Amino acid sequence: MSKDAILDQVFPTRAKAVLALRAAAAKADVETFQALAAEAKDLAAAFGRAPAAKRWDAFASALEITRLLVEWEQASLTAAIDPDRFLRTARLQLKRLRSEASGETFADKLIETLSVIDGEFDFAGIGPLRQSLAAIPLPVAIYADPKPKLPAWAHEREGSDKEKAPDLTVAFVEFTINGTTAERIQALRPRENHDLDIAVRVSRWPETATALVLSPISIEPPSSYDLPSFRFTRPSGDPPHLFKQRGRMILHAPQNLKARPFEFIYTAEFQPTSTEKPVSIAGQRTLRLDGSAPDRQPYTGYRDIDTKLIALRDQLRLEPLIPEADLDELLAVLVPLANLMGQSVQDNKFPAVISEAEFQRQAREWLRQLPAIGSQLEEQAHSTGGRTDLSFHGIRIELKSEQTKRLLPDDCKKYASQAASYAVGTNRRVAVLCVLDCSPKKQGPYPMEDGLSVHAIDTGTSPVYIVTLLIQGNLPKPSDLSR
Incomplete structure (x- = not known):
């Protein structure tokens, strides 16, 4: 042999x-x-x-x-x-x-x-x-x-005994947006021009080809974006060949908070079209662009909270066990609760110590006034042998009131296991923990967006994600801090 x-x-x-x-x-x-x-x-x-x-x-x-x-x-x-x-x-x-x-x-x-x-x-x-x-x-x-x-x-029987040419591969090496390597999901401000640089590696160049054209394809409405096509002419020298080129791109409209990122795939084609096929395409050739613009289309009314909310949404989207429908329901209650978190600092909305029951009553009223939530908000729903404070379409909302000592965001994790238990009892991977810190304070508030975080609770097999909002109440007057 x-x-x-x-x-x-x-x-x-x-x-x-x-x-x-x-x-x-x-x-x-x-x-x-x-x-x-x-x-x-x-x-x-x-x-x-x-x-x-x-x-x-x-x-x-x-x-x-x-x-x-x-x-x-x-x-x-x-x-x-x-x-x-x-x-x-x-x-x-x-x-x-x-x-x-x-x-x-x-x-x-x-x-x-x-x-x-x-x-x-x-x-x-x-x-x-x-x-x-x-x-x-x-x-x-x-x-x-x-x-x-x-x-x-x-x-x-197979129909041909021709000697095959070596594999022809077009490898997308890198996308760079405004001078920075593109992330898995790249945030991109809409209605602005952005630089898109592309680097491509070609294993060999077909004899009959005069140019290589890279074009974007997408299921997005054509009127919602403009992405460049790239054209490279026949190179000199021995393969492999590395090409780089810059184009301009724009997203024409901001996205809703619940909308999935824009997704574009670049295809490669040698011209003339009679050139040998197929072409094997490898590497990063997909662009996922998030056109959220909280400064132009605010969600909570607080810019930095909106930015934190978008980052949290993107983090949870990477978790394959969280269904998209559950994430949508989660965001529906997070937006008004995050707005309440901002108001509590801006207006000292909770100026005194209140009980957990009173905080639950006020939170319930705050959420029920929204037409998208309204009667769909349940109170004292059963789960895992206990009663949850509030629930919206199976997304459990656990409420706490701390009346004695000042809390920092990481301190809320001690309450997260209870919320995780309620989530598991409803066959969910996400839940909300809303903690009011109405304890007496001698220090000023920390940035309001820092109160929004997510904790992954280990259940022994796979995590449950608890989104935590720490609401700062009973704040001292700024003039008292200088005495």
């Missing part, structure tokens, strides 16, 4: 991977590890049935996990929404690697090294982990063992 020598393909990838793993932490590059993982995956397929295929497949998984850890660190340092999603995904990738690659010496060594991410793991461990991965010896096989070629009669 004939075997193909592929050492010249394998060794450069291995060398680049070792250099990337050993590079200084400041030079860790997400795109580099993503590209190397893809190359390693291709080499695993090229080895065919040879034992080296399993080693390279495991190595590709290790590089992908490394990429996720680097992205986790970068997202945390840039205050991206829910940066821990990258760490969770890395752990899931490691779990899959354990199930598929156990029993192979090199793969077992990779798994043993990567297992540190399952425990208490922080950014300081990423560098040593990369160094350890680079130090694991990988026997570089010289020969592939391709699958046997089909006989002539089998080719005739």
